[in-house]
Amino acid sequence: MISLSVNGTEHRLEVSPDMRLLWVLRDILGLTGTKFGCGMSQCGSCTVHLDGEAARSCVIPVSVAAGKNITTIEGLSKDGSHPLQRAWVEHQVPQCGYCQTGMIMSAAALLAKNPKPTDADIDGSITNICRCGTYARIRAAIHTAAGKPASDTGASA
Numbered sequence: 001m002i003s004l005s006v007n008g009t010e011h012r013l014e015v016s017p018d019m020r021l022l023w024v025l026r027d028i029l030g031l032t033g034t035k036f037g038c039g040m041s042q043c044g045s046c047t048v049h050l051d052g053e054a055a056r057s058c059v060i061p062v063s064v065a066a067g068k069n070i071t072t073i074e075g076l077s078k079d080g081s082h083p084l085q086r087a088w089v090e091h092q093v094p095q096c097g098y099c100q101t102g103m104i105m106s107a108a109a110l111l112a113k114n115p116k117p118t119d120a121d122i123d124g125s126i127t128n129i130c131r132c133g134t135y136a137r138i139r140a141a142i143h144t145a146a147g148k149p150a151s152d153t154g155a156s157a
């Protein structure tokens with residue numbers, strides 16, 4: 001039995017301790033906003049937060065996530081009103097969209113630590129891969145979000 005805290009809700013799950021967190025989130029809990037890309041900690045499409053830190057859930061055994069506060073894109077805000085989510089819409093960032101939840105979760109972890117990141121900070125911190133090449137709009141959206149207070153969202157990150 002594994003106890004998991006996801007988006008503020010406690011779950012007790014009969015899963016193998018070795019099962020990767022990504023599959024527990026998607027297949028057991030039905031939180032399909034977190035995406036599977038490479039499965040090798042390379043692309044970042046599976047990014048969630050563990051105690052506020054960006055983490056690649058495709059390589060993390062669920063036993064390692066037990067006892068930590070896990071936040072997925074579904075838990076970033078109640079209604080899509082996090083400053084990053086608003087900025088993503090404003091800048092029309094996504095193309096195919098596949099990488100974008102991971103990008104937003106990585107950006108949220110960055111802004112929590114560095115509320116006014118430079119382009120270099122963004123490039124150094126967000127190593128997620130976007131096959132559509134939306135990097136310039138991602139940077140612009142992060143700068144827009146950085147100009148807005150995170151406290152008006154009720155978000156956990």
Ligand code: FES
Pocket residue numbers: 035036037038039040041042043044045046047056057058059
């Ligand atoms: S699916 Fe996890 S980093 Fe690519």
Ligand code: FES
Pocket residue numbers: 094095096097098099100129130131132133134
């Ligand atoms: S928007 Fe298509 S992979 Fe990033």
